[in-house]
Amino acid sequence: MSKSKTQAPPAVVAQRLPAEQLYAAELARLLAADSGARPEGWRLSPAMVRTFILGSDGREVGGEVVQRKIFGNDDVVERSIVTLVGQRGLMLVGEPGTAKSLLSELLAAAICADSTLAVQGSAAVVEESIRYGWNYALLLRSGPGPEALVPGPLHRAMSRGALLRFEEISRCAIEVQDNLIPIMSERLLHIPEMQEDPGNYLLAKPGFNVIATANLRDRGVNDMSSALKRRFNFETMRPLARLQDQKELLLREVNRQLADQQISTRLTPDVAELLVSAFQELRAGSAEGVAFEPPSTVLSSAEAIAVAFSAAVQCHYFAEPKVRPQHLARFMVGTVIKDDEQDSRRFRDYLRVVRRVRTNSPQWQDFADSQDD
Structure with missing residues (x-):
């Protein structure tokens, strides 16, 4: 009797696909084969997230062998998964080219099936590009309300119970970085422009968390405050030695x-x-x-x-x-x-x-x- 295989999704024409689309068929197989306990808001169990990233060591899972996607740093991958289970922010640091961004993307794809809720750190990033902004035509017509609010990546991640990826956080101004401090402490985003309760704040749904990356060569560009550092577990990605x-x-x-x-x-x-x-x-x-x-x-x-x-x-x-x-x-x-x-x-x-x-x-x-x- 032949084994039935998960049907691959239709091909998408793009220069580069997000990990959840590139590995869609594999993630579907892992989901179907996953019998492990899952933290609230997670799509896969921690053990299956590890298998997705580090491979199945030649074993078939869901009918096929899972290929390794991160080489080396196995202990970093495992500790990163545990950090996210514990609802601590995850900070991936290391030299350029050590797969910090790739690990961040793979974790988001496996845990919440969406790696696109991302902020690319730079001197041009402002609060509105992270939290939320406004449709000024609707704002002038009807005032601050849900219709006029334009959610940023942070707002969308909190409302969906997903992971926010903050790339190259040390390239952002310190006052922009510190927007994350109350979010990671209280899991609550204040929207003071909307004065009526409960519309003036957003509570994070289960599964929400933050994965940030920082380049060791950029340390000192905009060094993080001690208050923000305390809200992250730091993991260092090492260059491949073997x-x-x-x-x-x-x-x-x-x-x-x-x-x-x-x-x-x-x-x-x-x-x-x-x-x-x-x-x-x-x-x-x-x-x-x-x-x-x-x-x-x-x-x-x-x-x-x-x-x-x-x-x-x-x-x-x-x-x-x-x-x-x-x-x-x-x-x-x-x-x-x-x-x-x-x-x-x-x-x-x-x-x-x-x-x-x-x-x-x-x-x-x-x-x-x-x-x-």
Whole structure:
């Protein structure tokens, strides 16, 4: 007897889908197979949320194996889920490219099936873009009331019992950040313009919470107040340490992006291993025991994915038969090493070291030969 599979939703034409749409069929299978206890307002149990993010380790769940979506940081993922169960705010911090935003999105997709209630932190963000605003035509006609109120992401998250994602919170002014203090303490949003009770406040429904992210390199831009920090549990996302994890992530993400764009070129395991090794050596400032000055730029897994994807796109559209190490090195200048001439010099120094210490490796020699063009 054949197993019935969950029917996939109709395809949506978009450059990038939110996680709850991209993994809609998988989330439906997990929901159907989920027998665990669920906190009030949660779509999946904490155990199934973990399975959705970290994978099922080869076991079938709902008829299929669940693939891992976050590599490394397993303990951070588990503690993040527990934090949200306890109705504490979750603050994800780390170096750029450590998947803070991805984890935030996946948590929201699994817990409340909506990762789009988000604020992108910047100096331009004001209170109204977070809390609520007004339709001024209706406001002038009938005064402040439910019809004239335009809900912001915070208002919508509280009224639906969903998660608010606050990206790069340290880029916002301190007075904007501190809007969250009474919300996270009282779970109540005051609307003083509407004077009649109960319309002058909004109570958060079960399931509401806040996930914020902050870049460690941006600390001090607009440092959070002590009062706001006390309302969050802080979790630090670490760069991937294991070469195999980096390689697996690189291969899967690059080849998925290429398939999504109907590009036939694929990244091969040997070229992927060379790239993650190069990134690891550049971060460490050492190759085969030979030291060199490392670049000051961020060398994250996200940047490695961008380099490999760009190299594959070039090969596809300019009739190269396959991605070679030399293609990768060319795109590391501009994609990773941008406008700092000293970083460009440091990268050239690294290529000279590679050429000297790996004379017996044709692939590494091809990588080093990019500086001759």
